[in-house]
Amino acid sequence: MQAYIAKRCLLFIPTLLLATLIAFLLLRVIPGDPALVKLAGETGDASFTQAELHDLQVKLGTDKPLYVQYGKWMWGMLQLDFGQSMYFEEPVAQDLIDKFPITLELTVLAMLIATIIAVPLGLVSAIKQDTPADYISRFISIAGVALPNFWVGILIVYFLVLFFAWMPPLGYANLWEDPATNLQQFIFPALALGFFEMAFTARVTRSSMLEVYREDYTRTARGKGLAERVVILRHALKNALLPVVTISGFQFGRLLAGTVVIENIFMIPGMGRLLLDSVFHRDYTMVQAIVVVITVSVLVLNLVLDVLYGWLNPRIRYS
């Protein structure tokens, strides 16, 4: 197990470097020189001088070769310096520190809601295969993966407005200072955000449980005279949840990405909204930093999940 964890951790470093490199290339190479884009965007035409361009290039550091830019950027990030915002002209890091926890809370809440509903739903569906309970659960999961999260969000807002005269709050209550208000603000966005993943997890749980049901060891457990409840809880569940653990890394990533949509609908001042605003502002430094934060979060979670998977699965733990 130690060797397994060590290997995962070692692999993590090159993956991290590669991920930052991809994020860097995406925003420094495809759009061309950010200095040029910024000036062109501000003036609306080419009415800027070479001197202005050069000054900005020096300021943004884009006059140097790409590898130097990447090196400087990377070195800065290791010291938690994500660079200067091209729009606000102040350090990006402070914004991230303020907004990331909000987005993380929303994501974790959505993941919790999704999993807590989905796993039992999928299990019941598999255990009661081809009964009305199964049909309902399957309908929810097939329909659920077809509903775009922004539409679910809009509909939730609509019904809240319709029945509770609710309006999206303008302020934001911190989880630790005012948990009640915070949860009130977050529960519906989290529901809209997690809806798709709920449907998806329910589906994966169902098919995985059905598969486990066909396994020989489930029959062995029944052959011992164990009650069906024990067969499910002790013998089937742990095996059935292994694929659910595997997919949750990608789900977390999808949820983080989904906050861009949901935070905009529900007016939550998080990182997702900041990302969209930064795209409109052509604030490449900010976009880059957010993309890195999201990707690194996914990578870290995947590392944790790898360890968790190894812990759940003795075939990995002892080999």
Place this chain on the structure above:
Amino acid sequence: MAEQSGSIAVSSGVPIRGLMPGGAIWKHISRFARRKPLGAFGAVIALILIIVAVFAPFIATHDPAATNGALVYAPPGSQLLLGGDQLGRDVFSRLVYGARVSLYAGLLSAFIGASIGMVVGVASVHFGGKTDLIVQRIIDTMMAFPPLILAITIMAALGASLNNVVIALTIAYIPSAARVLRSQALAIKEMDYILAARAIGASHGRIIFRCMIPNCLALYIVLVSVFLGTAIVAEATLSFLGIGVPPDVPSWGGMLNGAAQTYVHLAPWLGVFPGLAIAIVVFAWNLLGDALRDVLDPRLRGTW
């Protein structure tokens, strides 16, 4: 299956490419419909979408871009079938034209993304060794970028336009396509006929394109159908966020942006119909994709 000589069977023995006489296609379709009624339902909806997209000018009742002050927020029914929007444009006609955008972006990006992913995955396996290792690492790392984030980033770099949406989504699909098809290619690589092809000195291109890829086609078709559903949602999401298709082009996602959101309680039809269109199409496409997967490659059951 025996009557189709020359067909290439994949795992469950379903022919993908082969000499299918005209009548046999209908026999296949009717058998598919009987075995997978939900899949057939999905196929019908998908067909309707295609027809609507192709014949949009004949189906739309109004010019989708024409504004009319008298019809601003006109409720559905009386004058406009599905009501009017904040500029008095006909929601129904915009939906009809929006089908074009959805289908164009969805079809192209799913198709190109899966194709490039297939070539990358198969070639990576074929060359093996260090190449495969590096490709695998890049794919794994790309998978850490949520597809939507990848697409948003690329849109940020390229700017809003329909073709840029296609490019962004294509890139977003390549890693997962490469990953899935790579594992299929790994199994194929060890097959005797590939070993035989190597033994007689077939070129790399020949082995990849003539020997390995034809045997990945079942999975490829399934993948395209799955991507298509998610690509339609992704395009709509980007347009909804205002960074996909420019606002003047009618698209389902774009129609939900702005007024539909702000005035959802006053003009709910603005928020309901485009979303419903997306949901129905994606739902149908998922049903079709599920059925295709079950028929073409049952081992994939429950992998996504």
Place this chain on the structure above:
Amino acid sequence: MATLLEVKDLRTHFFTREGVVKAVDGVSYAIEEGETLGLVGESGCGKSVSALSIMRLVPDPPGKTVGGEIIFDGQDLLKLPDSEIRRVRGKQIAMVYQEPMTSLNPVLTIERQLTESLELHLAMSKTEARREAVRRLEQVGIPDPERRLKQYPHQFSGGMLQRVMIAIALSCNPKLIIADEPTTALDVTIQAQILDLMKNLSREYGVSLLIITHNLGVVARYADRVNIMYAGKVIERGTARDIYRHPSHPYTLGLLNSVPRLDLPRTEKLDPIEGQPPDLMHLPAGCAFRERCRFAIARCAQEIPPLRPVSAGHLSACFVAETLLSRAKEHAA
């Protein structure tokens, strides 16, 4: 000897979309106390399904036991409520399965899988169950049982896992152990060890043994009596000696001729049975073996030959059984 288990006219069918598969169709046999009974047949002849039917472990849907009785300890197992059949499973009747690698739960320790039935059926405490588990592992010849208890199935070889399965089966002192192809998945060198172990332990504890196999050699060596099954029916029954020396059904004869035998002159050529077993969904009228039988007569196409005695304790479901029997006796003489 008293009868422990009696299977009467058992019918287990599978209801699939393509049609009804009559996997077990009117099978009867009995197991005496302390006896080892062999159930022999090709794969797909219904022998495993008949065993799973006893435990009521046939997956439903699509399988369903549609007729017959299984009398065990004076009660019909097929009529017991679920809670009662669970008290029989593992406690009175235990099973050893074909694939030890997949029949044990990969994510639970051997200890958990051994102790759970002890805790359930014998109401042992955790420590008692653990001690008993160690004793059982020793008994089936697993070295260093204390350490092995903490391990997981993937850390064992197939042969060792089958020993664990036997330990689990024996753990609650059942009256009957059903071994479904217990050695098919194992290396040839291990097979005899496992069978000897089962035979010895069952003799020691007076446990009856139902061995299901496609291997006549296994049966010849370990079984007291043998049932030969074909296409969902028992077609010959007798002592292992009867079956081996005087086969009185053409199918049994064919089975014997298709395995190499060291007790016959080397000049005898192997003589496989031609053709394929019949489709259980569309069984032909009359005798199911008719199309592969070189002794078939006109009557075979019209009636299903009943299982009837040909000598004391030796039964055959063939119209020409007597001819075969006398031929076999001549041959032996």
